[in-house]
Amino acid sequence: xxxxxxxxxxxxxxxxxxxxxxxxxxxxxxxxxxxxxxxxxxxxxxxxxxxxxxxxxxxxxxxxxxxxxxxxxxxxxxxxxxxxxxxxxxxxxxxxxxxxxxxxxxxxxxxxxxxxxxxxxxxxxxxxxxxxxxxxxxxxxxxxxxxxx
Numbered sequence: 527x528x529x530x531x532x533x534x535x536x537x538x539x540x541x542x543x544x545x546x547x548x549x550x551x552x553x554x555x556x557x558x559x560x561x562x563x564x565x566x567x568x569x570x571x572x573x574x575x576x577x578x579x580x581x582x583x584x585x586x587x588x589x590x591x592x593x594x595x596x597x598x599x600x601x602x603x604x605x606x607x608x609x610x611x612x613x614x615x616x617x618x619x620x621x622x623x624x625x626x627x628x629x630x631x632x633x634x635x636x637x638x639x640x641x642x643x644x645x646x647x648x649x650x651x652x653x654x655x656x657x658x659x660x661x662x663x664x665x666x667x668x669x670x671x672x673x674x675x
Contacts, residue, residue: 547618555615562612569610573603 580595 547620551618555618559612559615562610562614566607566610566612569603569606573599577603 577596577599580599581593584593584595
């Protein structure tokens with residue numbers, strides 16, 4: 527499987543406008559953004575169950591390529607997001623607009639990868655400590671058994 531770079535490049539996503547934006551345009555963009563947020567939320571609510579069902583069917587049937595139904599749903603979601611173009615108004619960001627957050631250099635996937643790696647380290651160290659404690663108990667028990675014999 528080919529590795530994919532999931533880092534976000536928000537700097538290139540922000541395009542400053544060169545024409546004057548009217549208050550009417552701002553109102554329309556606000557209303558469109560709110561509408562698109564509702565549509566996106568409904569898509570998310572529906573696709574959450576559909577993706578889970580597709581993954582379960584993939585796991586149970588195990589026919590064809592592993593995860594083919596699930597990844598088909600992921601692809602459908604991506605196409606829907608491109609069609610919806612939730613952040614279309616970004617092309618009208620004025621040069622003096624406040625920067626609410628710095629550009630993200632890491633994605634949620636990166637964060638989850640870090641959490642998984644940390645969990646593996648904790649699990650490994652916990653196993654090592656438990657093994658040492660068990661070995662110590664076993665030595666004490668065997669030493670006590672020999673002393674009593």
